[in-house]
Amino acid sequence: MSLATASAAGAPSARMVLLRGYDESGFVFFTNYTGRKATDLAVNPRAALVLFWSPLHRQIRIEGAVAKVTEQESDDYFRSRPFGHRLGALASPQSQVIPGRAVLEDRMAELEREFAGKEVPRPATWGGYRVTPLMIEFWQGRESRLHDRLRYQVQANGSWLLERLAP
Ligand SMILES: Cc1cc2nc3c(=O)[nH]c(=O)nc-3n(C[C@H](O)[C@H](O)[C@H](O)COP(=O)(O)O)c2cc1C
Numbered sequence: 001m002s003l004a005t006a007s008a009a010g011a012p013s014a015r016m017v018l019l020r021g022y023d024e025s026g027f028v029f030f031t032n033y034t035g036r037k038a039t040d041l042a043v044n045p046r047a048a049l050v051l052f053w054s055p056l057h058r059q060i061r062i063e064g065a066v067a068k069v070t071e072q073e074s075d076d077y078f079r080s081r082p083f084g085h086r087l088g089a090l091a092s093p094q095s096q097v098i099p100g101r102a103v104l105e106d107r108m109a110e111l112e113r114e115f116a117g118k119e120v121p122r123p124a125t126w127g128g129y130r131v132t133p134l135m136i137e138f139w140q141g142r143e144s145r146l147h148d149r150l151r152y153q154v155q156a157n158g159s160w161l162l163e164r165l166a167p
C-alpha cells in the first residue's frame with residue numbers, strides 16, 4: 001500500500017509499505033523507527049494509505065491516526081521474519097545517506113558471522129505502526145465512468161457515517 005505522511009512543516013511524502021495486518025483496531029505496517037516516515041510520524045502522527053487493485057478497478061483510501069504497535073506485537077512479527085530480513089533490520093540505517101553498497105554488505109557479512117545459529121534480537125529502532133482509521137473510502141470503477149465512491153467517517157459517538165461521493 002502507499003503510505004503518505006507529512007513533516008512538521010506540512011510537506012507530504014509517500015512510499016510503499018507492506019500491509020502486514022488489519023482488523024477493527026486498524027492497519028499495521030512495520031518499518032524502521034528512525035527513517036523519514038518515522039521522523040514525520042513523531043511530530044505529526046497522522047497518515048493516509050492507498051491500496052489499488054488494477055484488475056478489479058478498486059481503490060481504498062484510508063486516513064487516520066498513527067501510533068506504534070506494542071513491543072510484543074513488534075517482537076512477534078520480527079521473530080516470524082526470515083533470518084536475512086532480521087539481519088537487514090539491524091544492518092540498515094534506513095533513510096540515512098551512505099557512501100555506497102559496500103557499507104551495507106560489509107555490515108551484513110559481519111552480522112551473519114555474529115548471529116550464525118543464534119537468535120537475532122529485534123533492534124529498538126525497528127517495529128510496527130498502526131493506522132487507526134478516521135475515514136475509509138471505497139472506490140469502484142465502472143465502465144460508464146460514473147464510478148462509485150463510498151466514504152465512511154468516524155463520528156464523535158464512534159459510529160460510522162456512510163456517504164456517497166461524486167466521482
Ligand atoms: C512493494 C514495496 C514494499 C515495501 N515495504 C516496505 C515495508 O513494509 N516497510 C518499510 O519500511 N519499507 C518498505 N518499502 C520501502 C519503502 O518504500 C521506503 O523506501 C522505505 O521505507 C524508506 O522510507 P522513508 O525514508 O520515507 O522512511 C517497500 C517498498 C516497496 C516498493
